[in-house]
Amino acid sequence: MRKRLRPFGGGATGTGIVAGLDLGTAKASCLIARVDAQGTIRVLGSATQATKGLRNAAIVDIDGAGHTVASVVQAAESNARQKIDSVLVNLSAGQVQSERVQAAVSVSDRPIGTAELAQVHAITRSRAPQDGRGLLHLVPLGYAVDGIKGARDPRGLFGATLELETLLITTPEGVLRTLRTAVGRAHLEVDEVVVSAYAAGLAVLHPDERELGVTVVDMGAGSTNVAVFSEGEPVFCDSIPLGGAHITSDIARGLSTPLSYAERLKTLHGSCLPSTSDDRDLIDLQPIGEAEPGESMHAPRALLIRIIRARMEEIFEMVRRSTAATDAGRLAGGAVVLTGGGAQLHGAGELAGQVLDKRVRIGRPGGVAGLGEMSDSPSYATAVGTLLYAQQRQTGGLGSAVFDLGKPSGVMSRLGSLLRIAR
Numbered sequence: 001m002r003k004r005l006r007p008f009g010g011g012a013t014g015t016g017i018v019a020g021l022d023l024g025t026a027k028a029s030c031l032i033a034r035v036d037a038q039g040t041i042r043v044l045g046s047a048t049q050a051t052k053g054l055r056n057a058a059i060v061d062i063d064g065a066g067h068t069v070a071s072v073v074q075a076a077e078s079n080a081r082q083k084i085d086s087v088l089v090n091l092s093a094g095q096v097q098s099e100r101v102q103a104a105v106s107v108s109d110r111p112i113g114t115a116e117l118a119q120v121h122a123i124t125r126s127r128a129p130q131d132g133r134g135l136l137h138l139v140p141l142g143y144a145v146d147g148i149k150g151a152r153d154p155r156g157l158f159g160a161t162l163e164l165e166t167l168l169i170t171t172p173e174g175v176l177r178t179l180r181t182a183v184g185r186a187h188l189e190v191d192e193v194v195v196s197a198y199a200a201g202l203a204v205l206h207p208d209e210r211e212l213g214v215t216v217v218d219m220g221a222g223s224t225n226v227a228v229f230s231e232g233e234p235v236f237c238d239s240i241p242l243g244g245a246h247i248t249s250d251i252a253r254g255l256s257t258p259l260s261y262a263e264r265l266k267t268l269h270g271s272c273l274p275s276t277s278d279d280r281d282l283i284d285l286q287p288i289g290e291a292e293p294g295e296s297m298h299a300p301r302a303l304l305i306r307i308i309r310a311r312m313e314e315i316f317e318m319v320r321r322s323t324a325a326t327d328a329g330r331l332a333g334g335a336v337v338l339t340g341g342g343a344q345l346h347g348a349g350e351l352a353g354q355v356l357d358k359r360v361r362i363g364r365p366g367g368v369a370g371l372g373e374m375s376d377s378p379s380y381a382t383a384v385g386t387l388l389y390a391q392q393r394q395t396g397g398l399g400s401a402v403f404d405l406g407k408p409s410g411v412m413s414r415l416g417s418l419l420r421i422a423r
Helices: 062-080 114-126 173-184 196-204 207-212 244-255 259-269 301-324 328-332 348-356 372-376 378-395 411-422
Strands: 016-023 027-035 041-050 086-091 097-106 133-145 148-151 161-172 189-195 214-219 224-230 233-240 282-285 297-300 335-339 359-362 401-404
Touching: 016 062, 016 173, 016 378, 027 062, 027 378, 041 062, 041 372, 041 378, 062 173, 086 173, 086 196, 086 378, 097 114, 114 133, 114 161, 133 173, 133 189, 133 233, 161 173, 161 233, 173 189, 189 196, 189 378, 196 214, 196 224, 196 233, 196 335, 196 378, 207 214, 207 224, 207 335, 214 301, 214 348, 224 301, 224 328, 233 301, 233 328, 244 259, 244 301, 259 282, 259 301, 282 301, 297 301, 301 328, 301 348, 335 348, 335 378, 348 359, 372 378
Parallel strands: 016 086, 086 189, 214 335, 335 359
Antiparallel strands: 016 027, 027 041, 097 161, 097 233, 133 148, 133 161, 133 401, 214 224, 224 233, 282 297
16 A cells, blocks of 8 residues: 655645656656755656557547556656655646636625635636536636726725636546546546646746746647646637647558658658758658568658648647637737647747747746756656646645636635634
């Protein structure tokens, strides 16, 4: 029986162990870290393995996914010399939706206090969709007192009405239950589930970017996740069911080559941008079904580039339409940070800039000590972001409240504790 280790648990110093799990379509990564009294996160051990049981970022084989989780966590535990019993895990697919809602309460002639905050938060949570969707994140975006906006913490202010604008991020409950069951097969508990692009944003964005407005595009193998940040908080999230695996599949079909070889072609010779030599440069092809090397087959690199570019343009166009459908595009300003495994494809940033008509940079994870070579790879942004999410939630650095399939935690539980103390 494993000894129970709660993140940041056990003492007034706030030190403790936290584990983040990025369960993606192509790979799973687990990071185990320690947080010291100053809030510094240091990775103790990590592991990355190929994933089984996922397709298009969704779990399709519960046993395969469970085996993947158990294997990658055990490898990380061995490297960290630390046992864990729970993880924070990302959600990359599952029809993620976000909605901004307003709530208001009347205030008496006394200063606004914790009771009023708890009341307006409870009203907001009651407005979450009830049609079989689970509430992932409840992010307070800002308070207003008698219509005057800008207060991050309105306690102590006077007014007749307290208003709260909140971002609700939801996904089908079945997706959450499946995810928790798969992790449970590895004899682990899920502390919290965090949307991939939200976590990635914490790892790759500068605080000024989150404040002024920016779009994070997290390109995984099975899906592409989008999050818009403004005034320090996420104001929009969406999931697009296309990613790097679809590009690989396009190459395999277009060049009649096995998927594994198509992935190799994408990695070694792929690009989103054409060059003048592409028609002259030939790439070797491996025909499907040939166990032994036969007569050499070749194709111009230009054909490979056209296949990749067509799918990447489609993905970025879907990102553009996604944010344009709400006022999130206005809040995002003119900056995009591209991260995830797909961001490593040559020319991805330049093509994204052309399609989205914004400034684009490639985001690499930071803010955590002991990352080593992971700090150079955008593909680890989500895993690192889960650690930062845990740290900031515990230290009050995030305004969000996360709910575990109906059980409140975070801001709401802290408000409840304050109310009990106040009594």
